[in-house]
Amino acid sequence: APMSCMSSGDRWVADFDKCVSGWPQITLRNQVPGAVVRIEYFQMADGSGGAGWDEYTCKGDVETWRANFGRHTSFKALRISGVNGPLAADDIRAVVAHTEAEVAGSFTCSNTLLNDIHEMSERSARQNVQQGIISVDANREQSPWTADSHNIGIGLLYHHRNTLILDKILHDYAGEQMPDGRFWACSPTPIYEIPEWSMHWPLMLWQQYLFTGDSRLLSDLWPNLVKWMAWAESNTKESGLLDAPGWRIADYAGGIMENDGENIALNALYFGNLEVAREIARTLGHAAEAAAWDARATALKTAINTHLFDGTAYLTKRGGGQRIALGAAYAFRFGLVPEDARAKVAAWMREQPAHVGGYGGYTYYQGLYAAGGMGDLAVADLIRYQYMLAGNRTIWESFGRPSPDNETNHAWTAYPAEIFPRRIAGIAPTGPAFSTFSLQPETRGLTFAEAAVPSVRGDIRVRWERSAAGGLRLRCGIPANTTALLHLPLDSLKDATVTEGGVVLWSKGAAGQSAPGIAFSGADERHVRFTVGSGSYDFTVSGTPVALPALTVIADNDKPAVTLAGAWGNNTRDEVDQRHELSVEQASAGDGSSTATFRPNLPVGGRYRVFARWTSHANRATNAPYTIHHVGGADTVRVNQENNGGKWMLLGEYEFAPGTAGHVVLTNDADEWVVADAVAFSPAP
Numbered sequence: 001a002p003m004s005c006m007s008s009g010d011r012w013v014a015d016f017d018k019c020v021s022g023w024p025q026i027t028l029r030n031q032v033p034g035a036v037v038r039i040e041y042f043q044m045a046d047g048s049g050g051a052g053w054d055e056y057t058c059k060g061d062v063e064t065w066r067a068n069f070g071r072h073t074s075f076k077a078l079r080i081s082g083v084n085g086p087l088a089a090d091d092i093r094a095v096v097a098h099t100e101a102e103v104a105g106s107f108t109c110s111n112t113l114l115n116d117i118h119e120m121s122e123r124s125a126r127q128n129v130q131q132g133i134i135s136v137d138a139n140r141e142q143s144p145w146t147a148d149s150h151n152i153g154i155g156l157l158y159h160h161r162n163t164l165i166l167d168k169i170l171h172d173y174a175g176e177q178m179p180d181g182r183f184w185a186c187s188p189t190p191i192y193e194i195p196e197w198s199m200h201w202p203l204m205l206w207q208q209y210l211f212t213g214d215s216r217l218l219s220d221l222w223p224n225l226v227k228w229m230a231w232a233e234s235n236t237k238e239s240g241l242l243d244a245p246g247w248r249i250a251d252y253a254g255g256i257m258e259n260d261g262e263n264i265a266l267n268a269l270y271f272g273n274l275e276v277a278r279e280i281a282r283t284l285g286h287a288a289e290a291a292a293w294d295a296r297a298t299a300l301k302t303a304i305n306t307h308l309f310d311g312t313a314y315l316t317k318r319g320g321g322q323r324i325a326l327g328a329a330y331a332f333r334f335g336l337v338p339e340d341a342r343a344k345v346a347a348w349m350r351e352q353p354a355h356v357g358g359y360g361g362y363t364y365y366q367g368l369y370a371a372g373g374m375g376d377l378a379v380a381d382l383i384r385y386q387y388m389l390a391g392n393r394t395i396w397e398s399f400g401r402p403s404p405d406n407e408t409n410h411a412w413t414a415y416p417a418e419i420f421p422r423r424i425a426g427i428a429p430t431g432p433a434f435s436t437f438s439l440q441p442e443t444r445g446l447t448f449a450e451a452a453v454p455s456v457r458g459d460i461r462v463r464w465e466r467s468a469a470g471g472l473r474l475r476c477g478i479p480a481n482t483t484a485l486l487h488l489p490l491d492s493l494k495d496a497t498v499t500e501g502g503v504v505l506w507s508k509g510a511a512g513q514s515a516p517g518i519a520f521s522g523a524d525e526r527h528v529r530f531t532v533g534s535g536s537y538d539f540t541v542s543g544t545p546v547a548l549p550a551l552t553v554i555a556d557n558d559k560p561a562v563t564l565a566g567a568w569g570n571n572t573r574d575e576v577d578q579r580h581e582l583s584v585e586q587a588s589a590g591d592g593s594s595t596a597t598f599r600p601n602l603p604v605g606g607r608y609r610v611f612a613r614w615t616s617h618a619n620r621a622t623n624a625p626y627t628i629h630h631v632g633g634a635d636t637v638r639v640n641q642e643n644n645g646g647k648w649m650l651l652g653e654y655e656f657a658p659g660t661a662g663h664v665v666l667t668n669d670a671d672e673w674v675v676a677d678a679v680a681f682s683p684a685p
Helices: 112-127 146-159 165-175 200-212 215-233 264-284 287-307 325-333 339-350 360-371 375-391 416-424
Strands: 004-008 011-029 036-042 050-057 062-066 073-081 092-096 106-109 427-429 436-439 448-453 460-466 472-478 483-489 493-500 503-507 518-523 527-532 535-545 553-556 562-565 569-571 584-587 595-598 606-613 624-630 633-639 649-656 663-667 674-676 678-683
Touching (some): 011 112, 050 073, 106 112, 112 146, 112 375, 146 200, 165 200, 215 264, 264 287, 325 360, 360 375, 375 562, 416 427, 472 483, 624 649, 633 649, 663 674
Antiparallel strands (some): 427 436, 448 460, 493 503, 493 535, 518 527, 569 584, 584 674, 595 663, 606 649, 624 663
C-alpha cells in the first residue's frame, strides 16, 4: 500500500516508499459505467521521471483493475484522474514484478548508509530481472546491455541461490555474435558496438563457472570465446596496446574519463580477458591457446606499464595528459600495478577526487579494495548513493541529481550487491563451484561486517569485528568439500598474535602451534594467511595498536555529499583558480531558505577539524553562515567570503559520530552572494 493517498485538484496522488518495477492494482467503487480512469506513473514523488500511463474504462459497482497483459512499468508515485468520489490508500496496491530466485545471500555492517545501499542494490537488481533478461531499467530501455548485465549479474550470483540468469545471458550474446567475433552491446535484438562492453562477456563467463562449476558452459561457448579473442587481438597496435573501433566507453553517465585511443580502460579489460581466457583454456585442456594467451597477457602488462604508467599514476590514454583516480583503479582492479609501485600509486589515488560515472563506479570501488588499505576511503566515498536513497530508494543510472538524462530506476549501479560481500566480507570464489575460495576482508572504515553467500556446496558465512584496541575477531563457516584461503588483516597492529579456539597459530612474526583443519600459508606486512578446511572457526588477532593514516573526508558540491534546497546556480566559469574540483554553487542574499547541506559519511567517529572553502569576489557575503551539526549540538560560524578564496579556512573543531549524522549547513541568510563549494572534515591530531 502507498504511504499516502492525497487529493490534488481533480486527481489523486499515491506515494509509495520506494520506486518499484511492476504495476498497480486499484479498487474502484461506484464509478459511472463507461467512465475512464487514467493512471500515470512517475519514478519520483515530485512528478519527475514519467514512465507512461494506462487508462481503464469502468463498468460500475465495485471493481479492481490491474494490468493483465504482461507489461511492467516503474513508479514511486501514481497520479490517478477521472475517479468519482474518494480514493483511499487501502484501495491501492503496488504489485512488484521481479525474479522469483531465492534470496539466500546477505550483508550487514556497522555503517547504516552502507546497509541501506546494499538493500537498495540487491532489490533494484532483482526487480530489473524481467522476462528472462536483466532489463537494466524498467522504463526507458527494458533491454540488456553487456556491461550492465555484468555489473548487475555478479551481485545476483552473490545473493540468489542457483541462479542461471547469466548462463542464459551468455548464450543470448553467443547466439548473436558477429561473424568477425564481436559481441553486440545489446542482445537479444542486437544493437550498438561498444568494444569495452564486449570485454564483459568473458568476465561473466568465468564468474558463472566459478559459482556453478559447470564446465559444459565453458566447452559450449569455447568457439565464441576464441572468435572474440581473435578479433580483440586484431586491434593491437605497434605499441602492444589495443585501440578498437566503435562507440568507445571508458566511463559513462557522469564520468570525466577520456574514452578514445589506446586507453587504460580498454587495455585493462583486455588484460582481464586474456587471464580469463588462459584459465578457461587450461580448464578445457587447450594447452596451446593457454600458453599463447598467457604470453600475450605478460606482453600487454608490460606495454601498459611502459606507455601508460608514469611511476605514480596511469595516463587515461597513450599520448594524452589526463591522469585521474579511475585510471589507477583500472590498473589495481586487474593487477597491473607493479608490486614495488603499489604503495606509491595507492597514496596518489588516495588524494585524488573521484569523478566517476555510473559505469566507472564499479571499477573505482573494485580498484580501491584491490589496492588494499583503502576501505575507509571507499566507505566515505559511498555517500555518492545519497541522492538515490533520498529520492526514491532505488538504484539510478548515475550518481548525479535527478535529470532527464539520469534514469531513476536503472540497476547498473547496483554493484555494491557484489562488492560488499566480495570485498568487505572478503568472500570470493577461486575454484569451480567454490571448491576453493578466498576470505580476505577489508576492515578499514568499519567496526564489523557479516555476510552469507550461497554456493552449490552450502552457504559460506563470515563475521568480523574490530575491538576498540584494534584487535580483530573473525568467525566463519566453511561448507563441506571446500577449502578457503583466509587472509587475516594485521594493518592496525604490531607484534600480532593469532589464535583459534585458544590455540596460538601465529605470534610476533612466526608460525605457532598447529590445529585441525588449519594450515599456515604465509604472511606479509598486511596479512597472515591460513588454509582452512570445512568447519566452523573463531579466530582472534591481538597485538599492540598502530595508528593508521587519518582520512580527511571532503564534501564537495560536485558530489552527492552535498544537497541543495532553494535557489542556487551552478557556476563553472568564474574564479576557476579558486574553486575545489569542477564547479561552485551560488545563491543571492536572502532569508536563509536556500541551503546547501554538506554531509560526509565518516568512517570513524571522533574529533574533527572542519574547514570550508569558497571562491572570493567583491560581491560575496561578508557574513556567510555555516552551521556545524555535531555530537554536542549545533554551532554557527559566519565567514567573510570576499576574502581567502581558494583556501581551506578553519571553522572549528568538533566531536562527530561515525556515519552520516554530522553535517554542515550553509544558507543565504547573508548580506550578499554566498558560495557553496566544499567542506572538509579532518581528524584532529
